[in-house]
């Protein structure tokens with residue numbers, strides 16, 4: 238057997254070939270942060286050191302790691318049906334999962350288009366919006382409105398509606414015809430708010446200004462995250478999402494909630510749409526649908542939008558879009574087992590119940606050196622740290638390294654902000670442990 242085909246070692250002897258995504262590659266390879274195993278609330282390094290997962294992997298392992306029912310469902314599925322095309326053919330469990338996801342969604346969001354990631358879900362939703370206006374005879378509706386500080390993945394559509402400068406600036410002019418709402422963060426007005434801040438609902442009215450500029454008849458859809466996660470947790474101000482819905486209704490503009498992070502319990506409900514009592518026209522999801530155990534994403538679509546496509550000769554494809562791995566059998570099996578687990582362990586309600594305890598624990602870090610603001614909603618928290626002079630992002634990076642190597646905790650960083658979002662199985666004791674560790678890390682990088 239050649240070296241290349243020999244069984245993979247647990248510790249790689251060469252880190253060079255893997256160009257890591259969204260990673261400071263040189264720093265990582267100089268001092269790797271490797272995990273080789275996981276169980277429930279913990280990762281384990283190749284040497285066996287337990288690392289508390291304060292990030293749910295990447296906002297996705299909502300049911301905890303390596304849960305037996307999910308692992309077994311994937312194993313059974315792999316032995317039974319490895320792959321089946323979903324272009325012109327189908328496999329039964331894909332239909333079952335679509336029904337199960339739709340049953341969790343509010344209102345008439347009762348159709349699901351499957352893909353493999355959040356980025357694909359966003360680009361799919363944008364394409365559904367464009368194609369919908371085409372079939373409705375309003376093909377001039379081609380503009381999308383995103384929001385500053387929004388993250389909608391890395392496809393060209395998602396990048397274009399996204400509002401993070403670093404994710405956009407190297408990639409040319411992106412999609413034409415996109416405009417952005419202002420972000421909803423104002424430290425002076427909102428610092429250390431628990432949950433949705435009182436200030437900021439009026440920022441939704443900026444949509445009126447954008448509509449006046451471009452004309453309502455040219456706008457296909459508005460896309461926002463109910464809680465902007467990848468910019469270090471910006472909860473929607475009280476009343477903001479309801480106001481966006483009202484303005485979209487006034488002008489017949491589609492409203493898309495990107496729930497790739499907020500879906501599947503993160504904010505204490507199956508979808509954040511339910512928390513806010515708002516029914517968007519589409520919801521994008523990924524991550525939590527399989528608790529991170531297999532790549533899957535999707536778009537929930539309201540009945541009226543789906544039905545608008547169902548015309549013309551029956552033998553003709555209604556929507557020219559899809560992925561080879563849409564509703565891949567392994568991901569579908571993982572999704573079904575994950576939804577069972579969420580239901581059996583009532584994990585969404587658990588997140589809701591823990592939220593006050595979680596927020597109090599997060600806020601206990603107020604007053605530590607360099608802490609400028611703390612935000613929390615559902616089981617998420619964002620902690621802004623002051624940047625070092627002339628080295629933006631360095632304090633955050635050091636915090637992540639210290640966390641992993643010295644305090645045995647994994648969390649996310651966004652520049653100099655720390656983002657925490659544990660699996661929903663987290664206990665009160667583990668919540669205290671998370672913030673004790675984060676607190677020690679913050680002190681150590683002061």
Ligand SMILES: Cc1ncc(COP(=O)(O)O)c(C=O)c1O
Pocket residue numbers: 296353354355356357359388389390391462466467495496497498523524
């Ligand atoms: C709101 C939102 N949309 C889209 C994405 C992209 O998802 P993926 O990385 O699975 O493509 C993410 C990822 O974090 C996200 O948070």
